[in-house]
Amino acid sequence: xxxxxxxxxxxxxxxxxxxxxxxxxxxxxxxxxxxxxxxxxxxxxxxxxxxxxxxxxxxxxxxxx
Numbered sequence: 001x002x003x004x005x006x007x008x009x010x011x012x013x014x015x016x017x018x019x020x021x022x023x024x025x026x027x028x029x030x031x032x033x034x035x036x037x038x039x040x041x042x043x044x045x046x047x048x049x050x051x052x053x054x055x056x057x058x059x060x061x062x063x064x065x
Contacts, residue, residue, distance in 0.1 A: 002062060006031040035062040 006029035008016070016027050038061035040048070048059050 001032045002035050002060070003030045003032055005029065033062075034065045036065065037061070038063050 008029055016029065020027050040061055048061060052059050
């Protein structure tokens with residue numbers, strides 16, 4: 001299982017914003033995704049690493065179940 005930022009409905013965002021204001025904090029919403037790591041070749045890994053370096057990001061290759 002991998003966790004990613006949740007896709008929220010307007011009412012959920014409103015409720016979170018209200019609690020953030022009340023507590024004076026920032027809340028991040030995560031949801032679990034049913035996935036497994038993708039099987040990659042050495043070339044695939046090299047291509048991902050090059051793109052990560054170019055973009056300054058970390059990427060994860062997965063297959064969604």
